[in-house]
Amino acid sequence: MDIGTWEDVRHIERLVSQGCLVDVLRDAQPGWFSPRKWNFWHYRLGLAHRPEDIPPLPVRRVHGS
Secondary structure, three states: OOOOOHHHHHHHHHHOOHHHHHHHHHOOOOOOOOHHHHHHHHHHOOOOOOHHHOOOOOOOOOOOO
């Protein structure tokens, strides 16, 4: 969902249910999405209507030793 063309987006939407795509976003791990695609999919799937509706992008955290 992070790479590909517009045709790829349309193809995955035909193959996979919207609910499945929503689950992928909700369970996303750090590094799975670029900020651009994170925002795109939240709008595309109707999870966001304004910028403040988009949750923060998952990030990796390094714990101190």
